[in-house]
Amino acid sequence: MNTRSLKFQLLGWYALLLASGFGLLGVATYVALERSLTGAVMDSQLRRARQLVPLLLEQRQPLGDQRLGEEIEARYAPDRNDRFVRISREDGSVLYLSAPPIDQSFDPASLPPPAWPSAAESSRKAPLLGGRQMLLTSHKVQAPEGMKYLIETGAPMDDVQADMRHWLTFLGVGLPVEMALALGGGYVLVKRALGPVDRIAASAERISSSNLSERLPVPQTGDELERLSVALNHMIQRLEEALQYSRRFVADASHELRTPLTILRGEIESFVQDPRLTADRREQLGSVLEEVEHLTHIVEGLFAMSRLDAGEAQSEWVRFDLAQLAAATADQMALLAEDKKIRLSCVANGGVWVEGDRSRLKQVVVNLLDNAIKYTPPEGAVSLAVKAVDGHAVLEVQDTGIGIPAEALPRIFERFFRVDRARSREQGGAGLGLSIVKSICAAHYGRVEATSTPDKGSHFRVELPLAKPQTKQPFQNS
Amino acid sequence: MRLLLIEDEKKVADIVSRGLRAERFAVDVAYDGSEGWELASAADYDLIILDLMLPGVNGTELLRRLRRKGCNAAVLVLTARDATQDKVENFEAGADDYLTKPFAFAELLVRVKALLRRPLPSRNPVLRVADLEVDRLSQQVRRAGKRIELTSKEYALLEYLAANAGRVLSRTMIIEHVWDQSFEGLTNIVDVYVRHLRSKVDDPFPTKLIRTMRGAGYSVGEDGEE
Numbered sequence: 001m002n003t004r005s006l007k008f009q010l011l012g013w014y015a016l017l018l019a020s021g022f023g024l025l026g027v028a029t030y031v032a033l034e035r036s037l038t039g040a041v042m043d044s045q046l047r048r049a050r051q052l053v054p055l056l057l058e059q060r061q062p063l064g065d066q067r068l069g070e071e072i073e074a075r076y077a078p079d080r081n082d083r084f085v086r087i088s089r090e091d092g093s094v095l096y097l098s099a100p101p102i103d104q105s106f107d108p109a110s111l112p113p114p115a116w117p118s119a120a121e122s123s124r125k126a127p128l129l130g131g132r133q134m135l136l137t138s139h140k141v142q143a144p145e146g147m148k149y150l151i152e153t154g155a156p157m158d159d160v161q162a163d164m165r166h167w168l169t170f171l172g173v174g175l176p177v178e179m180a181l182a183l184g185g186g187y188v189l190v191k192r193a194l195g196p197v198d199r200i201a202a203s204a205e206r207i208s209s210s211n212l213s214e215r216l217p218v219p220q221t222g223d224e225l226e227r228l229s230v231a232l233n234h235m236i237q238r239l240e241e242a243l244q245y246s247r248r249f250v251a252d253a254s255h256e257l258r259t260p261l262t263i264l265r266g267e268i269e270s271f272v273q274d275p276r277l278t279a280d281r282r283e284q285l286g287s288v289l290e291e292v293e294h295l296t297h298i299v300e301g302l303f304a305m306s307r308l309d310a311g312e313a314q315s316e317w318v319r320f321d322l323a324q325l326a327a328a329t330a331d332q333m334a335l336l337a338e339d340k341k342i343r344l345s346c347v348a349n350g351g352v353w354v355e356g357d358r359s360r361l362k363q364v365v366v367n368l369l370d371n372a373i374k375y376t377p378p379e380g381a382v383s384l385a386v387k388a389v390d391g392h393a394v395l396e397v398q399d400t401g402i403g404i405p406a407e408a409l410p411r412i413f414e415r416f417f418r419v420d421r422a423r424s425r426e427q428g429g430a431g432l433g434l435s436i437v438k439s440i441c442a443a444h445y446g447r448v449e450a451t452s453t454p455d456k457g458s459h460f461r462v463e464l465p466l467a468k469p470q471t472k473q474p475f476q477n478s
Numbered sequence: 479m480r481l482l483l484i485e486d487e488k489k490v491a492d493i494v495s496r497g498l499r500a501e502r503f504a505v506d507v508a509y510d511g512s513e514g515w516e517l518a519s520a521a522d523y524d525l526i527i528l529d530l531m532l533p534g535v536n537g538t539e540l541l542r543r544l545r546r547k548g549c550n551a552a553v554l555v556l557t558a559r560d561a562t563q564d565k566v567e568n569f570e571a572g573a574d575d576y577l578t579k580p581f582a583f584a585e586l587l588v589r590v591k592a593l594l595r596r597p598l599p600s601r602n603p604v605l606r607v608a609d610l611e612v613d614r615l616s617q618q619v620r621r622a623g624k625r626i627e628l629t630s631k632e633y634a635l636l637e638y639l640a641a642n643a644g645r646v647l648s649r650t651m652i653i654e655h656v657w658d659q660s661f662e663g664l665t666n667i668v669d670v671y672v673r674h675l676r677s678k679v680d681d682p683f684p685t686k687l688i689r690t691m692r693g694a695g696y697s698v699g700e701d702g703e704e
Binding site for chain 1: 487489490493494496497558579580581582583584629631648649650657658659660661662666667670671673674691692693694
């Protein structure tokens with residue numbers, strides 16, 4: 001999963017917020033619950049202490065300390081109720097101490113003697129054996145004769161502690177389950193909300209200069225995504241218009257240049273015929289004619305490309321064997337290679353049927369071979385191969401030439417792009433050869449790509465759809 | 479031979495008519511469709527050179543009307559459009575040949591002559607240029623009586639040059655006749671073949687027959703012959 005994707009980030013933040021929310025809630029309920037439970041225990045103990053006040057004040061004198069203890073035990077039976085009662089004097093001496101409870105769960109004598117509290121009523125916790133705790137409350141009493149007493153009552157916190165443990169267990173199990181459920185739901189929601197974004201991105205990626213007339217699907221949801229896809233569609237439309245304008249401009253410009261070029265050429269041609277011309281002048285005019293010729297090729301290349309790009313190449317659509325065409329073309333160009341002492345080999349063993357404009361596709365072979373021969377030094381090798389691979393006709397041209405620098409590689413199919421302007425000009429050509437190849441391939445629903453290692457050679461690969469197999473082949477013998 | 483040129487671009491009309499007159503054709507020029515229609519209706523022309531992009535009237539439409547009226551002149555169509563559909567449409571309308579602008583005048587001339595069935599410089603099965611003999615039947619080439627072995631492309635090139643001896647043939651024309659349009663403008667293939675041809679036809683002999691006209695193309699002929 002892409003950790004920078006919106007989906008992941010949304011889900012991450014959502015999980016973080018949820019976890020901290022649940023955590024805070026857990027801590028808060030834990031604290032509140034403990035307070036409330038402890039408070040309840042404390043209240044009941046304080047109530048008991050208050051009940052002991054009149055007994056202490058009224059009965060101590062008539063009964064004496066010993067009988068007072070018996071009276072307390074008779075009334076409240078702290079040992080049977082798991083309670084603790086201690087009455088101390090101000091000097092720390094104990095007036096009464098309740099007996100250990102029946103189950104011996106704590107020893108009243110082991111509880112630390114009280115520090116004399118400043119407040120009338122207070123409470124504290126004292127540790128017992130085995131991690132248990134006892135809640136002790138103290139109540140100050142002043143007898144009319146001036147004696148001060150401290151009534152302490154206490155109860156073990158066992159029930160509270162058990163409740164808190166239960167609550168902790170509940171939180172420990174419940175919170176992760178809750179988190180998992182919430183995250184699962186969140187994931188489904190995020191996925192549903194962002195699904196259209198994925199679809200829009202996928203369709204946007206499919207759209208290139210050759211199918212700019214296509215549009216993105218617009219989800220009829222009235223939300224931001226609908227607005228986004230509508231906006232993107234408007235942008236694609238503006239792109240399409242700009243591209244159409246540029247194609248029309250190239251087509252019109254190259255068309256308009258034809259007549260002036262005809263005139264220029266005709267005038268100079270007739271001028272060259274003049275017998276009074278000196279050899280120098282004839283040479284100069286020849287140079288001008290060469291440039292007119294060059295210009296003518298550029299104009300024709302541009303015009304041909306604008307027609308290909310506009311999809312006007314389908315007029316001569318036939319089914320033919322690309323391997324045979326390539327082999328024949330290589331044969332026709334053999335002398336060009338031979339002239340530079342370049343080994344030209346061709347592996348094209350027939351039967352690679354494609355559909356299209358024969359002469360246009362031949363131009364692809366011619367341009368690629370011409371390029372390969374042009375940029376391969378003498379004694380090098382150029383090889384041409386045609387084969388059917390995975391339902392595609394694949395034509396490859398490999399050379400041992402000077403290669404193309406990596407930074408230039410993505411641009412070689414652009415119009416007028418030249419790796420090295422000075423050298424290319426000297427080699428001739430209008431700088432349109434490869435872009436024409438690309439336009440022809442695109443018009444045939446195919447593509448062309450190049451790889452290259454400088455000083456080692458270049459490799460061009462053309463991929464075209466294979467023709468559908470013919471069911472009837474009446475002219476085929478054998 | 480009487481020719482009618484219907485071309486609204488005055489300069490193009492001038493060049494073409496001047497060149498054709500130099501070849502001793504009688505040339506009338508119409509600068510628009512209606513003038514062309516009047517001239518074509520009034521006189522009997524052997525050949526009409528028709529530009530398709532005419533003001534006011536569509537060249538193809540004019541051609542149709544001429545054919546319906548029973549005009550039998552050969553028609554060579556000039557156009558800046560070279561889409562195959564346009565070609566088909568014009569052939570159906572009655573055009574006999576087709577030439578795309580910009581063209582070399584030499585090419586126009588070759589086509590005009592072919593349409594008029596005026597013999598090209600030689601229909602003779604054996605073409606002779608000085609001491610060079612090109613036998614079209616046996617496809618054998620001799621110079622000064624000595625047999626010269628050529629590859630088939632070299633032979634095709636030499637035959638084309640010899641058949642148009644004395645005329646300058648542009649690289650574009652040579653490519654279109656000896657190879658095909660796919661090679662147009664992209665390769666120095668003509669130069670390479672001419673060099674090979676020279677090494678066999680000219681180098682062993684004192685007189686050179688194949689001449690390079692810079693910017694224009696190649697021609698075959700003895701020095702001084704025009």
